[in-house]
Amino acid sequence: MKQSLEILIDEHRRIEQVLACLEKIIEHCASEGRLDGDAARQAIEFFRDFADRGHHGKEEIQLFPVLETRGLGSPCGPLAVMRREHELGRLYLQGMEGYMAAASGGEADAVQWFVQHGQSYIRLLREHISKEDHCLFTRAEQALTDEDDAQIQEAYARFEAADLGPHARQKCLALADGLAERYGVPRAHASV
Numbered sequence: 001m002k003q004s005l006e007i008l009i010d011e012h013r014r015i016e017q018v019l020a021c022l023e024k025i026i027e028h029c030a031s032e033g034r035l036d037g038d039a040a041r042q043a044i045e046f047f048r049d050f051a052d053r054g055h056h057g058k059e060e061i062q063l064f065p066v067l068e069t070r071g072l073g074s075p076c077g078p079l080a081v082m083r084r085e086h087e088l089g090r091l092y093l094q095g096m097e098g099y100m101a102a103a104s105g106g107e108a109d110a111v112q113w114f115v116q117h118g119q120s121y122i123r124l125l126r127e128h129i130s131k132e133d134h135c136l137f138t139r140a141e142q143a144l145t146d147e148d149d150a151q152i153q154e155a156y157a158r159f160e161a162a163d164l165g166p167h168a169r170q171k172c173l174a175l176a177d178g179l180a181e182r183y184g185v186p187r188a189h190a191s192v
């Protein structure tokens with residue numbers, strides 16, 4: 001597998017780690033009738049900065065445009081679907097953020113909405129990651145040249161350093177591991 005895809009696959013495992021934590025946060029929220037606001041804030045910060053800005057940013061800004069030049073960019077094709085799913089994930093994330101304060105205060109309606117948005121987000125991202133790992137990236141592996149691979153990896157590095165900031169990734173990974181320890185979720189092991 002090309003390194004530019006391996007990097008994204010490795011990030012999928014990190015995202016799944018925090019999805020498993022969010023699942024526990026939601027279970028507690030539903031059973032206790034009150035959200036643990038501190039844990040929820042950390043999980044949402046991870047999803048906003050690492051999963052959406054960082055990971056989906058790499059896909060949308062660096063990988064997908066190159067795949068479009070290699071014939072994967074039809075209007076109803078896989079890249080259009082992946083972009084729409086990223087947008088839907090942003091709406092669920094905004095929904096969780098919007099209800100977070102009231103759900104932390106134990107307001108019943110807010111607790112229900114937080115749980116609904118959270119469950120939808122988890123389901124969406126797990127299915128989305130599965131489609132990328134098993135379908136899109138298999139096609140991308142065949143479509144990308146070695147030159148494309150090198151160019152995309154350089155673009156990722158520039159994006160991480162300039163657009164996200166030099167410490168953003170480490171901060172997010174620390175959040176992910178703190179939540180995993182707190183909820184007894186196994187840590188993802190980096191392959192790259």
Ligand SMILES: [Fe+2]
Binds near residue numbers: 056059086128
């Ligand atoms: Fe994606």
Ligand SMILES: [Fe+2]
Binds near residue numbers: 008012055
């Ligand atoms: Fe992805």
